[in-house]
Amino acid sequence: MHLLVIGGSDAGISAALRAHELAPDTEITLLLADDYPNFSICGLPYFLSGETPDWRDLAHRSEFPGIDVRRRHVARSIDPGARRVRVEHDGRERDIDYDRLVIATGARPIRPSLPGSDLDGVFLLHTMDDSFAVKNHIAHRHPRTAAIVGAGYIGIEMADALTQTGIAVTLFSRSETVLPTVDPSLGRLIQTELERHDVRVETGVGVERIEQVAGGESASLSLTDSSGRLHQADLILLAVGVRPDSDLARAAGANLGARDAIAISRAMETSLPDVFAAGDCVETHHRQLADPTYISLGTIAHKQGRVAGENALGGDRRFPGTLGTQAIKIFDLAVARSGLSDSEAVAAGLAPLTVEVTANDHKGYYPGATPLTIRMTGDRHTGRLIGAQILGHRGAEISKRIDIVAAALHHYAGVDDLNDLDLSYTPPFSSPWDPVQIAAQAWLAAARD
Numbered sequence: 412m413h414l415l416v417i418g419g420s421d422a423g424i425s426a427a428l429r430a431h432e433l434a435p436d437t438e439i440t441l442l443l444a445d446d447y448p449n450f451s452i453c454g455l456p457y458f459l460s461g462e463t464p465d466w467r468d469l470a471h472r473s474e475f476p477g478i479d480v481r482r483r484h485v486a487r488s489i490d491p492g493a494r495r496v497r498v499e500h501d502g503r504e505r506d507i508d509y510d511r512l513v514i515a516t517g518a519r520p521i522r523p524s525l526p527g528s529d530l531d532g533v534f535l536l537h538t539m540d541d542s543f544a545v546k547n548h549i550a551h552r553h554p555r556t557a558a559i560v561g562a563g564y565i566g567i568e569m570a571d572a573l574t575q576t577g578i579a580v581t582l583f584s585r586s587e588t589v590l591p592t593v594d595p596s597l598g599r600l601i602q603t604e605l606e607r608h609d610v611r612v613e614t615g616v617g618v619e620r621i622e623q624v625a626g627g628e629s630a631s632l633s634l635t636d637s638s639g640r641l642h643q644a645d646l647i648l649l650a651v652g653v654r655p656d657s658d659l660a661r662a663a664g665a666n667l668g669a670r671d672a673i674a675i676s677r678a679m680e681t682s683l684p685d686v687f688a689a690g691d692c693v694e695t696h697h698r699q700l701a702d703p704t705y706i707s708l709g710t711i712a713h714k715q716g717r718v719a720g721e722n723a724l725g726g727d728r729r730f731p732g733t734l735g736t737q738a739i740k741i742f743d744l745a746v747a748r749s750g751l752s753d754s755e756a757v758a759a760g761l762a763p764l765t766v767e768v769t770a771n772d773h774k775g776y777y778p779g780a781t782p783l784t785i786r787m788t789g790d791r792h793t794g795r796l797i798g799a800q801i802l803g804h805r806g807a808e809i810s811k812r813i814d815i816v817a818a819a820l821h822h823y824a825g826v827d828d829l830n831d832l833d834l835s836y837t838p839p840f841s842s843p844w845d846p847v848q849i850a851a852q853a854w855l856a857a858a859r860d
């Protein structure tokens with residue numbers, strides 16, 4: 412049995428590790444296009460901010476026992492009939508045969524098709540090499556100003572990171588509020604936090620073009636926004652999202668699904684025989700949605716990779732589905748979500764009711780209590796929990812609280828089940844009713860009205 416894995420990040424490494432764990436005698440070859448197997452690209456903003464000064468520390472692991480890891484080996488094509496992959500390394504091509512194949516080619520950042528988007532000083536951020544390019548630019552060109560196009564979580568994390576290096580940041584958001592994956596009321600609180608740290612936030616504007624500015628030591632680029640205004644920047648980061656890297660699979664004849672990601676079964680099988688796929692290159696099953704969707708998250712990639720690795724060896728594991736649970740730090744704030752928002756629930760044909768409450772993270776008489784804003788959504792007909800979003804101080808255990816919600820959602824709990832949970836309490840950490848339970852009680856009261 413020869414298992415070949417294409418992709419050396421979260422999904423590919425998870426698949427290979429699981430296969431090796433289950434059957435140590437299996438011959439496993441893993442190809443990756445760059446030099447950085449299993450690096451945490453989620454940590455790139457912290458490398459660029461200087462909080463994690465050494466890029467080597469971003470490696471999830473550096474030893475891969477039982478796995479033949481081949482760096483700078485780029486898969487060029489797959490012949491599923493012959494079970495063979497054409498691979499390029501150091502300018503030479505050769506074929507590698509497989510018995511089972513896992514495709515884990517990830518995603519590519521979208522470079523918007525606006526004039527000047529490929530000029531010197533304009534960056535994307537997805538790979539280690541992308542981060543080195545930004546780091547070099549900062550080290551050698553000493554930018555004083557940066558424009559970030561896109562106010563999703565990567566754009567916002569980078570606004571935080573670049574500000575920490577002393578660069579004055581302007582953040583452009585096409586939507587009316589930043590971080591459109593959370594509701595506008597939370598987006599406005601995030602904007603306030605960004606502005607409190609001197610990030611200029613331009614909402615409801617797109618970017619039309621980027622141009623080189625002649626002369627000047629570092630001020631090198633100008634950006635024209637959709638209302639015709641001109642902005643100067645020494646560094647521009649384009650963070651407008653990713654698209655699944657499904658080209659290899661498509662060319663081999665694999666079916667594509669949501670957002671042109673590789674279509675997969677719950678067992679992570681593609682439509683090609685003995686070919687599995689996982690991570691940002693595939694569509695994602697969501698526990699609350701009938702149809703597959705597309706969400707690119709490291710948490711999902713790890714889980715899907717593990718399932719693909721097990722099943723490639725003949726296992727019978729199913730990916731349980733995601734809830735899109737995620738958290739993000741913005742300066743002194745943390746914000747997190749799990750499940751569906753009100754508008755997503757409406758789109759899914761549900762009848763949501765959403766309440767917003769504010770409650771202290773722990774008892775007010777113990778020093779350091781800070782308010783949490785919690786938006787909780789449940790189904791007004793069935794009482795089932797649909798989702799929650801939580802925002803508060805970064806020290807306020809936001810992740811713990813969203814994970815309570817995620818665990819409840821995973822088991823299709825009702826909002827009242829949240830209230831029944833036996834959660835921990837001591838005054839420095841919480842209250843006898845945790846803020847999540849206070850939100851559940853507010854929801855139950857609103858549902859009764």
Ligand SMILES: Cc1cc2nc3c(=O)[nH]c(=O)nc-3n(C[C@H](O)[C@H](O)[C@H](O)COP(=O)(O)OP(=O)(O)OC[C@H]3O[C@@H](n4cnc5c(N)ncnc54)[C@H](O)[C@@H]3O)c2cc1C
Nearest residue numbers: 418419420421422443444453486517518690691708709710
């Ligand atoms: C800045 C940033 C911050 C993030 N923060 C978070 C976070 O906080 N939480 C979270 O859950 N997620 C986060 N993510 C998303 C997360 O990093 C991705 O979902 C995850 O990396 C996906 O893993 P993957 O293995 O599917 O693909 P990728 O990480 O994209 O890796 C793809 C792999 O395939 C290889 N490859 C591609 N094509 C070929 C080819 N033809 N031949 C050989 N090898 C190939 C690449 O070299 C690479 O090794 C973040 C992403 C970024 C960029």
